[in-house]
Amino acid sequence: MDMFLLEAAINGLLLAGVLALLTLGLNLIFGVIDVVWIAYADLVMCGMYVVYWLFAVFGWPLPLAFAASVVGVAVLGVLVHLLIIAPILGSAPINQLLATGGLLYFLQSFATLIFTTDFRNIGVRLPVLEIGGIYISYSRLLAFGVALAGATALYFFLKRTYIGTAIRAIAQDREIIGLMGVDQRRIYLVTSAIGGALAGLGACLLALQYDVHPFIGNTFGPLIFMICVLGGLGNMIGGFVAAFIISQIIAIGGYYFSTELSYVLAFILFILLMFVRPQGIVGR
Amino acid sequence: MLSLFDVSAGYGSFRALFGVSLEVAAGETVGVIGPNGAGKTTLMRVISGLVAASAGAISLDGRSIVGIPAHRTVARGIAHVPENRRLFPKLSVEDNLRIGAFIPAARRHFAEQLAWVYQLFPQLRERRSQPAGTLSGGEQQMCAIGRALMSRPRLLLMDEPSAGLAPLVVQEVFELIRRIRAEGLTVLIVEQNIQQVLGVVDRAYLLEVGAIRLSGTSTELKNNEFIRKAYMGL
Numbered sequence: 001m002d003m004f005l006l007e008a009a010i011n012g013l014l015l016a017g018v019l020a021l022l023t024l025g026l027n028l029i030f031g032v033i034d035v036v037w038i039a040y041a042d043l044v045m046c047g048m049y050v051v052y053w054l055f056a057v058f059g060w061p062l063p064l065a066f067a068a069s070v071v072g073v074a075v076l077g078v079l080v081h082l083l084i085i086a087p088i089l090g091s092a093p094i095n096q097l098l099a100t101g102g103l104l105y106f107l108q109s110f111a112t113l114i115f116t117t118d119f120r121n122i123g124v125r126l127p128v129l130e131i132g133g134i135y136i137s138y139s140r141l142l143a144f145g146v147a148l149a150g151a152t153a154l155y156f157f158l159k160r161t162y163i164g165t166a167i168r169a170i171a172q173d174r175e176i177i178g179l180m181g182v183d184q185r186r187i188y189l190v191t192s193a194i195g196g197a198l199a200g201l202g203a204c205l206l207a208l209q210y211d212v213h214p215f216i217g218n219t220f221g222p223l224i225f226m227i228c229v230l231g232g233l234g235n236m237i238g239g240f241v242a243a244f245i246i247s248q249i250i251a252i253g254g255y256y257f258s259t260e261l262s263y264v265l266a267f268i269l270f271i272l273l274m275f276v277r278p279q280g281i282v283g284r
Numbered sequence: 285m286l287s288l289f290d291v292s293a294g295y296g297s298f299r300a301l302f303g304v305s306l307e308v309a310a311g312e313t314v315g316v317i318g319p320n321g322a323g324k325t326t327l328m329r330v331i332s333g334l335v336a337a338s339a340g341a342i343s344l345d346g347r348s349i350v351g352i353p354a355h356r357t358v359a360r361g362i363a364h365v366p367e368n369r370r371l372f373p374k375l376s377v378e379d380n381l382r383i384g385a386f387i388p389a390a391r392r393h394f395a396e397q398l399a400w401v402y403q404l405f406p407q408l409r410e411r412r413s414q415p416a417g418t419l420s421g422g423e424q425q426m427c428a429i430g431r432a433l434m435s436r437p438r439l440l441l442m443d444e445p446s447a448g449l450a451p452l453v454v455q456e457v458f459e460l461i462r463r464i465r466a467e468g469l470t471v472l473i474v475e476q477n478i479q480q481v482l483g484v485v486d487r488a489y490l491l492e493v494g495a496i497r498l499s500g501t502s503t504e505l506k507n508n509e510f511i512r513k514a515y516m517g518l
Contacts, residue, residue, distance in 0.1 A: 168379070173372060175334065178353065179332060179364045180355075181359060182355055182383070182386050
């Protein structure tokens with residue numbers, strides 16, 4: 001087999017981990033609160049600046065800067081819910097889209113104001129692993145491992161805890177959940193915090209591989225939304241599977257043609273699949 | 285244990301209850317009977333806090349529970365089995381039971397409570413990992429009752445437990461209610477199936493267009509001329 005093709009496939013697999021993690025966060029929020037956070041990728045951008053700022057500028061140890069990103073974006077997620085979503089929870093979905101869409105421009109402009117449009121890098125160069133002529137960067141390997149661990153932790157949280165069970169139940173009957181002693185508002189806050197924490201974790205993993213700038217959310221935001229819809233919006237398993245399919249198309253398409261064309265291919269496939277299975281590739 | 289005095293309630297400008305007063309003593313099984321649209325479901329919802337009372341007093345063990353939202357009345361010891369069961373259809377039977385034990389006081393006793401529910405309803409144990417939506421009507425009712433029991437209630441509210449079930453299954457459900465009674469729980473049942481419910485309760489109230497029209501022991505009501513004529517077709 002072609003070594004370079006194999007390398008492309010492996011890199012695609014590793015890319016899928018981070019995308020799957022972010023897809024999980026977006027799907028969780030949509031599935032539970034029934035709101036799409038258009039600015040989700042920009043929350044990731046905020047987390048990347050937290051890592052950059054604390055580590056590269058203030059000289060914090062990297063793990064501490066990572067922890068700050070996870071906690072900081074989790075708090076940001078709670079604020080997004082309290083300040084933007086909660087007041088308009090009962091209004092038309094389009095209003096919620098517009099409100100979180102407005103947040104996207106706010107965050108991008110705010111980041112430009114503070115950090116300018118310069119590309120910044122945390123300056124960590126992890127070594128590259130070579131196995132039988134295949135080169136894999138440790139930062140991607142690490143990102144994949146951490147993303148998978150994060151997804152597994154989320155799975156057990158949702159399956160094994162009372163709050164997790166309530167999170168899975170709430171969308172099925174928002175009224176009766178109250179009779180179980182569950183305060184809906186509290187579940188929404190916990191969900192927003194988890195969604196934020198996943199964005200913050202994704203930010204750490206992306207900061208290892210990419211430069212941060214105010215508009216980095218635009219580079220992978222549409223990709224995450226496409227993956228979510230492909231897997232069935234709100235369907236966490238579907239999103240996970242779709243993340244792997246899309247990253248493989250991008251990685252292998254990039255190997256045969258060019259990276260730009262591979263994105264075109266991915267979006268064409270997406271449009272075609274939407275005609276065939278508008279409900280997403282996994283599920284009913 | 286439970287006492288309602290002159291309670292009125294409704295939805296927006298629509299009033300469903302007009303000055304309802306009733307009492308349930310500890311250990312009793314009490315029924316509220318009446319036709320469709322009499323306000324029976326609203327009565328249950330007012331007690332559990334899903335609907336706010338617009339006037340009147342509701343107290344549990346002498347403490348007012350007016351204005352307490354549903355998610356906090358559970359901790360006071362009230363469990364509500366809603367009309368049409370309202371299980372979480374995609375969750376497994378056991379997850380439905382687990383969420384019934386959401387309040388901290390119930391979590392501590394999860395294992396023993398689960399064992400008790402499975403002992404009451406052995407079919408639920410067999411189907412514990414099955415999605416609740418795939419259960420038969422009777423099993424769903426067991427699961428809904430079991431879910432309510434998981435919160436370790438002192439007062440169990442049951443809204444139309446026989447609604448939408450086949451006649452044979454209705455028999456089964458009333459058998460379940462007898463079993464729960466025997467466990468010493470205080471139960472308030474709302475039912476349209478008057479003949480059946482009078483067979484399992486100690487006392488009952490007749491609710492018509494939002495007001496209590498009659499009340500008495502089940503024997504008194506079974507022999508009441510008006511009820512026999514209007515509701516039993518005798």
